[in-house]
Structure formats: structure tokens, C-alpha cells
Amino acid sequence: MRKLTRARCRNLWSSVAMLIGITVPASHIAFAQSAPPATNVGHGAKIADGGRGVPLAPDQKMELALKITQPFTVVAVGDLLEFQPFAMTNDPRTAGLVKRMREADITVGDFENEIYDFDNFGHAGGNLATKEVADDWVRMGIDIVSRANNKPTRAPGIWENFRQVERVGITHVGVARSLPEARMARYVATPKGLVGEIGVSADGGLDACCSGGQIVIVTPAQLEAVRAIRDSILSRRSEVEVPVADPVPEPAGSLSVFGVTFRLPGVDAPAPKATGAEAVYREVPPGPQDAYKNSLHVTLYQGVTAAQMATLREIARDSGHGDLHAFGTRFRIMDQPGEHSFDMNPADLKDILVQVRTAKQASDLLILNAHWHQNRYDFQAYSHDHFPADFEIAFAHAAVDQGVDVFVAQGVHTIKGVEIYHGKPIFYGVSNFVFQSALMPQGKGKLPPVPGRAETGEAGPAPQLAAGAEAAPEVPQDGIVGEHERQGFWQLKANLEALLVESVFNEGRLKEVRLHPIDLGQTPRPGSQVGVPRIPEMKVAKKILDEVVEYSKPFGTHIVIENGVGIIRL
Template identity: 20%
Template sequence: MTKAITLAVTGDLVLDEPDPGYWLAEIAPVLQEADLAIGHLEVPHTVSAEQLEGDVPAPGAPLENLDALARAGFDMVSLAGNHMADCGAQGIADTIAELDRLGIGHAGAGADLSRARTPAVAEAKGRRVALLSYNCVGPQAGWAKERSAGCAYLPLDTRDGAPVAPMSEIVGVPATVAEMLAEDIAEARKVADFVIVALHKGKVHTPSFVAPYEREVARLAVDGGADAVVSHHAHIVRGIEFHRGRPIFHGLGNGCVVTRALSPDQDNAARREWATRRRELFGFEPDPAYYLAPFHPEAVNAFIGTLALGDGPPRAAIVPVHVEAPGRPVLAAGPRARAIADYLEKITRDAGLPPIAVNDKGRVEAVS
């Protein structure tokens, strides 16, 4: 029997602040202990000042901050999200060039759609893991085309037929989605032993909720041959389910988000207006102590997901993480770790997903 390889998976990464290594330092040991670590890079790292229309634009983060990801232990990142194209084609090109220089694999964005759909591949213990990455929430202006840069995406149906945008109500999953996933996963399987699919999906800043389309798309990825599905975008963790014995992380929350771009106290009018609307739309007032991570109060309950990939079905677990003010993730222990595990069990039930149990070592299993 071949020894299993371990993966650590995190949600959104936004490193706008100076000394990015400091913000990652407390979770880095878990990433470094795993055979491979995967995160989701939320914003471009670039000097480009271009601003994409179609969503509240994120500013480009410092290019040099990407070095902290390599030092923290990240081997691959997914890029297909609603902000990766915010600084245009140059923002994507700058980000990819620096990731390549650092030896961090990437999937989900590129100079054209073909390259955006190409998997990242990393090797550990003689076995190869492929990562595919898709944007499910728009904005469509940031999606890659045959001859233009952007993100890989899954073409979902909105209620009003309008272009997909982060606040759209998504009501349908066309048959082409299953076909795309099966095609890309089959191609990835030619060069890898395991395939992980990353989905940027869901409704932001809302505890527990998992929309029907989210479950359908994630299950289609498993049906198409994925060994596990990981998700992000909501900036708060979501439940875990198993389909055909394969784990689906419906929301990894924030891996590490430290930015002033979400504050109402700034020069950019669109971002300032969104900070006000966010309170009105989602009904919470961020704790002022979390000025670098002004999210829902429950977003302090976080975790790093882990996967053991071997000859049998993947094994899933969590490493509980507490987000301390003003936004730094730290490993949780003792009663705090148990409280986060209990929270994950609760939000899984509240979302209408099949119940799970998280033991005191973090192992996650379906409850029969």
C-alpha cells in the first residue's frame, strides 16, 4: 500500500499589509507540515492601476508580498475569483509571473481561457496532485475568453438572465457545466494521480447558507472524477459534506485576509460605498477591532482543511483556527478548538447538509 500524501487547504488570501510573513506566521507550521499546501489568492499582486468594471474593484496588492506565501509553505494557489481580473490583463500577468518565479503553482487565470483552465500540478512522495480552479460568481467581465485574459469559470444561470455577478441569484446549472468539469478533470487525470477542484462560490457574509446550485456544482465535480472539492468566496466558513465518499468543503472562509480595502475610511468611492451597503445587505456591524478583516462576527471561527490522499477514499479533517484582531489567524487549542469544531457541525446541519462529526483530533466524518 502506498503511503498517503497530506494536503492543507485554506480559503481566501489577501495580503495587502506590510510584513505579510507576520500575518501568516501562526498558521505556517500547519502548511509546512503538510506534503502540499493550497490556498486561494483573492486579488492580483501588481503595480497596475487599471480598474475592471462590473464589481467593487480590489486594489492590487504589493507584488513582493507573494514571497510570504512561498515562505509560509504554499505550493499551489487557485486564482479563479471575482477579484483576480480587477487590475486587468496586466494584473493577472504580473501575478502569474511572480508566482512562477517563486515556484508556486497556479490554476484558474491566464492570458486566455485555455491557459486559465489548465491545471496546476505538484508532486509529493512520488505522486502528483492537480488543481483546477473555477469562478462561479462573476463578474463576467473578468472571465477569460479564447483570446483575452481572465479567470476560468462555470457558466451558471441567473434568475433574470443577466450576466453573472457576485450578488446574482443563481438558479440553474446548465448541462455544459458537467461537460466542462468532466473534460477538464479527465485531462488533469492524465498528468496526476489526484485531482482537486476549487470553486469560488456562494453568498458572502452569510452564516451557514449553502445555495442549491453550490451542492449541484460540487457534486458534478465529484461525479466528473474529482477526489475532493474546496470552496471559498463567502469570507466565512461553511459546512462539509461527502459525495460518493469524496469530501466537499463548501467554504474554507478566510485563510488570511488583512486589507484596508474593505474599510469605509478610504478614497475609493466604490469601495467606500460598498462598506456601507455591506452593513445594510447583511445586517451586521463589523467589530472595530477587526479593522483589517471587517467581516461577520462569526468569521472568527476558522479552520485549515486537511486531506489525506492514498489508495482509498480521501480522509478529511480540520485544524481549528481563531482569527484574532485585527485579522491575524492563529491556531486554536483546547476549548476554543472544540468550540470551532462544534460550530462546523452546527452550520453543516443548519445548511441542510447531511450531518457530520468532528472528533477532538479534527477528523471529519459523515454521520450515518
């Protein structure tokens, strides 16, 4: 190959220029003949500024702080148990709430129903909502929803749910195709900064008095001692708003408590079944196409007195001390019988907090949505507590310590208190924002089999009725009864009130919290309107806010009520 000398390059360039019709000035040709060859030798040894633009180890106090300095409002609402749209209403009681949601910088809620396109998706399910409900959420201004709750993560339905909210531009968090992805935050960009959210579901520990289970043979004296323990728990039912129902009758010589059936020798009868909530929400391993949920697993400890613990140790033939693990149940000495204590799974807790910290480093404002149903008491009906369990406080504090700016929870279908912790709001329970319980469809079609469960064809257990709850009316055998005539076990007044909460930030810190009470049916309504959120009349608003004030007292939260709104000023 001939060497490309400078003269040959000059001749080639002249030839190319002639071919394409370019006239090359003689001065350019002369410059090309005299210019030295380009070289980088001797350059780059000097750097204008050798310092780092970003430190190798950034200041974590700054990284975990709120980074949005402009005025910024976060609106959070609770469970979205919506089955038919309503947000386009001209009723000012509902339109006023929708207006607040739309005007916020970011609005979040909990994805509690099943949204399907019935014309193009044939899967069965429960809590079924038409696809237009997703469009309704957009009308409300909802930006992010958490699916980390006690609703199914089974395929193919879960992916249809996500297709519908993605179709309308809503971001979903808390459930994904792998556990690491489910634990991660997802983000929404706003004009004022990047907002992240993580969704977490507290799973386990739903047992309540007085379910049965493993059969344990005892002596007559031990059976009477266990009966005294159970009766000491049931004697406290008057302490709570919605207590458990009376125990299921059992044959002589048999007694169930703590999910254990204690029996005298020779008694032959089936043990009472587990409580409805524990059975319905029992976890099963996901199948290959199923989704994974960001779960914080908790272990329930049944509280007993020291004397009662001695009785249980004798039956278990355990000579140890401290907590007792026996009969498939865990016991812990507490001040009074019937208390609940929960331990968080340490691996879950660490993984979640790592992702919380990571998400805050990557975002300007971070929200955590928690979904929990655990009660503090064994004598309290499922999902009716107004105060957080011990682990809920510990988890909320740990999340804020790792960078969460707004912690909002729901699940329990009642209102809980508000805490301001290190300048950040913790809403322990905002209840249901939409609760169309009188429209809740019954399950339709045949569901796919659940891995690890036999197909018996039997309906699952119904949630445990609270003490004094009304059973469905008797219907003639040949009577025609609509599905919604038998609904209503969640229609206590405590279940038909909620909060829309506004967290107002400015100059990088929380300035004010506004608690807007919501009436979901405090006074009689037609079934088609039950659970549609409305601004309550002043008398009802004061009642709801007075309750929030009471529930917030353990945290020292100062709430003033002005014009039907609860205000926390910092």
C-alpha cells in the same frame, strides 16, 4: 561516378587508417574480404510480444481513482487576503498553522489579492499587496493558488500578479490567456505522485432584495400585491445571521424588489440602483491583452409561492406555466418566498467536467478549488451564507464523479459544512485563511478604462450593508483620517473565523479529515494583527467547530472534536 566495389572500399579503409595512424590487423582485412554484405531481408517477421502494453481503452474506474498509495496529506486553506507578510513569526499560535502547511505533501489556497512589485510596476489597483507577500506564501509552504475568483483579470495587472507567484515557484490555476487554457488543470510533481488542480469561479446570481432596475407600470392593486410579496420576503430576515438592510426609501407609488421597480402611472423618480455586489462584479468582455477566467456561469431564479407567481404572471401578461422569465428576472415556484435557486450554464458545466476528467486521467491526485458568493436567500446579506446553494452541491458531486479527490471552496466570507461524498471530502466553505481586512489598502492611481463602460469618474457602489451594520463615524471636515479608520464592514465574528483542512490519504483512499479552526480576530486585536491566522484558545475552537458540526448535519457528516480539532474518520 565510379562504383564503390568491395575491393575499392577495402582499399579506401586501408588508406584512411594509414592517414590517421591506425594499424589495421591483417585478419580484419581478410574478414572484410570474406564477410557477406549486411542485409535486413528475412528479419523482423517475428515479434516477441505482440500484446499492447497499455489498453486502447483503459479501465476508467482505475484512471479516475486515487493513484497514490503511500500516505499523502493535502492541506487546503481559503482566501489569501494578505497585504503584509507574517509567516516568519515566532508566535506559536500562527507558527503552528504554518508548520502544518509546510509538512503537508501539497498545500493549496485562493489567490485573492493583487501582488505587485511597486518599484518596477506602475499600474494601479485595489487589494494591493507588496511583492514580499508572494515570498511569504512560500514560507507557508503553499504550492498552488487558484486565481479563478471575483478579482480582476485585466491587463497589465493580472500578468504582474502571475510574474510574482511564478518568481517564487508557486503554480497558479484558473486564469490564463485563453478560455480553454484557463479551464485546464496545472500540475505539481511531488515525490509520491503528480498532483493536478483546477480552479473554477461561479459567476452571476448575486442580486439581493430589494434592488431596483427595469421600471414596470402596474395598477394600484398590483402594486399592493407586489408589496405583499416583498414584505413576505423581508419578514424572514430573522431566520439568518446577517440579513439584508431595510429597503431604500422610495416615493409613493413606487416599490423595488427582485431587481425590478414596480410603479404606478405618473410617478417620476429614478429607480434604485442595483446592489453593490451585482454592479461591482458585473462581467465585461475581456480586452485583447486581458486574461480569461474559468467561469461556471449561473442563472438566479427568485423563489415565490404559487399565488405570488400568479400575480407576477398577471403583471407580465404571461399565460404560461412553470418558470417565468419577465422584467429581466427569472422566477420559480418554491416552498417559501425569498428562496434562491440557480441553474448552471450547461456549456460551461460540460467544458469544466471534461477538463476535470482529463486532468484526473493525467494526474495521480486531483484537487478542485471553487470560488462562490451566491446566497440561498434573497433576505440574506451578500456573501454571508453558511450552507451551500443548490447548484453548489450538484456541481461538487459532479466533479467528484469525474475524478476529483479533494473539493475545496471559499468565496463567501463565512464557514460552511463538510460532506464526504463517495469517499472524497467536499469542503463547501473554508472562509478566509488570511484576512487582513483592517490593512486592506484603498484603490490607488487611475485604472485603465473598462471596455463597454463609460468613464463617469464616480466611485463604484459599495457593498450593501447588512442590517444593523455600523456606518463610518463622522469626521470633521479638516480632520486627518487614516485609510484604515474607515475599514471594517467585513469584521463580523462570522467573517473572522476559518478552517485549515487536512485530508489524509493512505492505501489509495481517504482515511481521515482534520478540521483545524482558525481565529482571525474573535477577540479584539490591533488592526495590524486582525486577519492573521492563529490557533484559537480552546473555548473559541469549540465554538467554531460546533458551528461546523451544525453546518455539516444536512450531509450526515460525523465530526468528533478532540483537543481543539475536528476529526472525521473513515
